[in-house]
Amino acid sequence: MASKVKIFQELNDAIIAYDEESAKKAAQKLVDEKADFFKAIKEMSDTMFEIGEKFHTGELFLPHLVMAADCMQAAADIIEPHLPKDKVEKQTLGTVVIGTVEGDLHDVGLSIVAMRLKTAGFKVYNLGKNVSVDQFISKAEQVNADIIAASALLSVARSKQRDLIEEVKDRGLPFKVMIGGGPVTREFAAQIGAHGFGEDSEEAVESAKEVIKKKKGGIK
Numbered sequence: 001m002a003s004k005v006k007i008f009q010e011l012n013d014a015i016i017a018y019d020e021e022s023a024k025k026a027a028q029k030l031v032d033e034k035a036d037f038f039k040a041i042k043e044m045s046d047t048m049f050e051i052g053e054k055f056h057t058g059e060l061f062l063p064h065l066v067m068a069a070d071c072m073q074a075a076a077d078i079i080e081p082h083l084p085k086d087k088v089e090k091q092t093l094g095t096v097v098i099g100t101v102e103g104d105l106h107d108v109g110l111s112i113v114a115m116r117l118k119t120a121g122f123k124v125y126n127l128g129k130n131v132s133v134d135q136f137i138s139k140a141e142q143v144n145a146d147i148i149a150a151s152a153l154l155s156v157a158r159s160k161q162r163d164l165i166e167e168v169k170d171r172g173l174p175f176k177v178m179i180g181g182g183p184v185t186r187e188f189a190a191q192i193g194a195h196g197f198g199e200d201s202e203e204a205v206e207s208a209k210e211v212i213k214k215k216k217g218g219i220k
């Protein structure tokens, strides 16, 4: 039996080597060994962060980021169906429409948050990246969502999160808006009147639960 630590290492090595086939193999091994999948996702996120730092300092270039993100996504796709469901999962906690805002093509963090919300018991509609305010709203209306969750990784794209919140409030729509992503801070979320915020997928789940609790309790 391969040691779990070794498999985590294999997964990280595969991402750093941009080797999608090895990333898939390592992910499958993690599934077979019933490893801690949330730890695997956290480790992959940390590796992506390191790759991002190297991009920032000019050590790596855009194609490296694309390849590393593809590896991580391929591994996450294998792990996702096996993620343990929270005990509360039997009844749906609420419905979430999630996506990355218009102009922003980053969707790795978004997929992780979507995955984690699903396993926590939310019904999740993942619209992917580059989602306009209108697309968020029309999907939320169509599925009678409780929450719209918007991700932004580019600082400039945060203005779209603001637009989304303004549109929802101006039109008096019944949706609560949660935001997150690299450059999004708690202060920014408060400043633009977001109902929820998360630094990572765990806080995203906590925040979504909190938002639903307040919504059901009739608190604005």
Ligand code: B12
Pocket: 045, 048, 049, 051, 052, 053, 055, 056, 062, 063, 065, 066, 069, 070, 103, 104, 105, 106, 107, 108, 109, 110, 112, 113, 149, 150, 151, 152, 153, 154, 155, 156, 178, 179, 180, 181, 182, 183, 196, 197, 198, 199, 200, 201, 202, 203, 204
């Ligand atoms: C991978 C990557 C890419 C890939 C994306 C592939 C993909 N399919 O997503 C590609 C190569 C396409 C890319 C392109 C670009 N990128 Co890029 N990219 C990254 C990188 C290295 C990693 C992002 C990532 O996947 N992180 C891992 C995930 C797990 O973390 P996360 O996304 O932060 O998500 C977590 C939390 O933020 C939170 N969260 C996320 N969303 C949400 C939503 C809600 C509702 C909640 C509650 C929480 C939440 O939970 C997640 C899980 O813990 C970052 C560097 C970094 N340090 O983040 C740069 C980075 C984001 N990119 C950057 C830039 C500049 C670009 C480009 C403009 C480069 C260029 N010159 O063309 C383009 C932009 C294209 C576009 N229009 O969007 C900058 C952004 C700077 C800024 N603040 O504006 C960064 C920070 C790199 C840097 N240091 O300069 N990039």
